[in-house]
Amino acid sequence: MHPLQTLIKQFSPINTKEWELLYEKCTETTIRKGEFFIKKGRVETRIGFILKGCFRQFYITPKGEELSTYFFFEHNFISSYISCITGKASLITIQAIEESTLLVFNYTVLEDLFKAYPNWQLFGRKIAEYLLIGTEDRMVGLLADNPEERYRKLLASTDKQKILERIPQQYIANYLGITPISLSRIRNRINT
Amino acid sequence: MHPLQTLIKQFSPINTKEWELLYEKCTETTIRKGEFFIKKGRVETRIGFILKGCFRQFYITPKGEELSTYFFFEHNFISSYISCITGKASLITIQAIEESTLLVFNYTVLEDLFKAYPNWQLFGRKIAEYLLIGTEDRMVGLLADNPEERYRKLLASTDKQKILERIPQQYIANYLGITPISLSRIRNRINT
DNA sequence: GCATTGAATTAACAATTGTTAAGAAATCAC
DNA sequence: GTGATTTCTTAACAATTGTTAATTCAATGC
Secondary structure, three states: OOHHHHHHHOOOOOOHHHHHHHHOOOEEEEEOOOOEEEOOOOOOOEEEEEEEOOEEEEEEOOOOOEEEEEEEOOOOEEOOHHHHHHOOOOOEEEEEOOOEEEEEEEHHHHHHHHHHOHHHHHHHHHHHHHHHHHHHHHHHHHHHOOHHHHHHHHHHOOOHHHHHHHOOHHHHHHHHOOOHHHHHHHHHHHOO | OOHHHHHHHOOOOOOHHHHHHHHOOOEEEEEOOOOEEEOOOOOOOEEEEEEEOOEEEEEEOOOOOEEEEEEEOOOOEEOOHHHHHHOOOOOEEEEEOOOEEEEEEEHHHHHHHHHHOHHHHHHHHHHHHHHHHHHHHHHHHHHHOOHHHHHHHHHHOOOHHHHHHHOOHHHHHHHHOOOHHHHHHHHHHHOO
16 A cells, blocks of 8 residues: 555545545656755645655744754655645655655645545544644643753654764754753763 | 533534533632642643633743733633643643633543544644634734734734733733833833 | 741753754755 | 864853742732
8 A cells, every 4th residue: 555545545435436536647757865845935835745754844033044944854745734724835845855745735735636536535634633732742842841840751762763864963852842962961971 | 591501612613412511520619819720830721711700821941931921801712721631730720810710621621522522623723723823823913923913913803902901011012022120111102 | 826838939960952053974856 | 185264162251040038018818
């Protein structure tokens, strides 16, 4: 089974015919390291499924600094989900950290499927719910844990290896809500 | 129009007949100050709409401390949304901060409406999307802003008056991710 | 009214983080 | 390979936060 189909089935019982309605609208793209899939300020309705490579998502703060908030690896979606559902300009930017391959489709395709197929409509709700649970969990961690505890939890997570090996530390520091210098000190404290 | 109907219509074009299918399943309840609407560890499927009063939502940390994460006032929903959608025991507790009046219905009623009415299914997706946008915004604030900036943003928010006048400061401190003592110092710094 | 409980403030000290700057290490381009 | 750029680490200092404890203030119960 196609890895995208496998992922979709984890959210809703999409059958083969329903799956093909989406798959026939997909195109494969390659993105070189450092290039952008989503850019802040644009209305972005493309959704990518990562076949190979990895990406970081970041905000550009009022001070002009980049604030990395998420990392994405193989067999995950990337998009400005909020731009898709609100129709407004994207607040986030998504950049390739490695040379990557994507399967790309448009949110409008998904919207049409929502209207016509209850299974796809269910998929839409489940995805939003899934993202909400993840974000809520992240928020509570930021409120409850200090930076060192947050780094320890990252070390204990299933994504540990991928993140530590493939993501530059300055981005990981953003993700933890601290400066790269502070992360360097925490690493020093722990490894001694 | 009923305030609950007004709220629902902001998410989906529910017609009068569809609205009454929910309304006839609602019951009014009064909760005294300090009592609980949702308790950690239970599978909670009730949803409340606040007619009068206010509530705080909190987590109980592994150390046994209460960590307030949200405050709710008139004409808002309260529930363990994640318990409803996952069917698992609630991680959160919701407590009345003032004597309050609620309109209560069950998530199972909503689930049945999701299946039978496209407008209600749409409502389900829009609610999840709305909550996601709010939580994401909160998460970015915690990553990007220091405690003083977070307090300043709270002072600039539309809920400022409600929160400052009706919520004890120790709970506001939790909400900002700091100790009540640190909040007291920040208030002192700003007001001088 | 009075005592008691809990909430908010202030103080003092330790620990952590942010900031600026410099040096070491790794990566990239040619 | 070599130079240039970027990333990561370390240091020193300032600022902020957490912690513990004492004090003041407000709310509550009897």
